[in-house]
Amino acid sequence: MAEDLKINTGNKEEQYKSLIPQIKALLTGEPDKIANLANVAAALKEQFNFFWVGFYLVKGDQLVLGPFQGPVACTRISFNKGVCGASWAQKQTLIVPNVEEFPGHIACSSISKSEIVIPMMKNDEVVAVLDVDSDQLNTFDEIDEKFLTEIVNLVVL
Numbered sequence: 001m002a003e004d005l006k007i008n009t010g011n012k013e014e015q016y017k018s019l020i021p022q023i024k025a026l027l028t029g030e031p032d033k034i035a036n037l038a039n040v041a042a043a044l045k046e047q048f049n050f051f052w053v054g055f056y057l058v059k060g061d062q063l064v065l066g067p068f069q070g071p072v073a074c075t076r077i078s079f080n081k082g083v084c085g086a087s088w089a090q091k092q093t094l095i096v097p098n099v100e101e102f103p104g105h106i107a108c109s110s111i112s113k114s115e116i117v118i119p120m121m122k123n124d125e126v127v128a129v130l131d132v133d134s135d136q137l138n139t140f141d142e143i144d145e146k147f148l149t150e151i152v153n154l155v156v157l
Contacts, residue, residue, distance in 0.1 A: 005046055016147035019047045020154075027154055036155050037128075038067035044132065044151070045069035051112060052133040056084050058126055063088060066128065074108040082106035087117035088126045093145050097138045109133070116140035120152045127157045 008018035026039045037055045044053045054068020056077060063077040063084055074082075080089035083102055087094045096115045099105045112133040120128040130152050134140065 005043055007047055012143050013147070015047055016143070016150075019043060020147065020150060023151055024154060033155070033157050034067060040130075040151060040155060041067050041069045044148075050132050051135040052109070053131070055120075055128050055130055057128045058088065063129060070133070071109055071111075074106055077106060083115050083117050084129050084131050087119050087129050091119055091121070091126055093118050093149065095140045095142075095145060097140075099133075111135050113137045114139045116144055116148065118145070118148045118152050120155070120157060122157055 005022055006018065008015045010018070023040060023043050026043065027036050030036055041054050044050060050070070052068065052070030052073065054070065054073065055066035056063035057066045061079050065073055065075045077085045079085055082105055083094055083096055083099065084106075086104075094115075094117045096102045096105075099107075099112055099115050112135065114134045114137050116132050118130040119126045120130065130148060132140070132144075132148065
């Protein structure tokens, strides 16, 4: 189903609240997980103009690059390496106000300044992570965590 997003210019919470029903509509009736991840990445990028937004899928002992929007990215990330690998290992969301201060940060792009990573769970195991980068410091907070978690929970992997 082809959809056009209605971009909301309100505050961050209003933008998420406007976007979530649109994402639900994009996902409805589409069983393919890659297609759904691609549309979620595109919707987030379009609404918020994040520097980079995408998914890494757990494959064995690595995270492997999945659908994303933004410049080219690291293809594989090891368990407990960088922000994505740490989120996977800890099974929790990580908000990093300044990536240069994160021990072991993997610099896929020197333009990235802050980051949030949300683990996607299935049967109590991480199966993927949503990684969102900003070219500004201190971009992400508990509002992003709340709504991005809600969004990743909409995607069935």
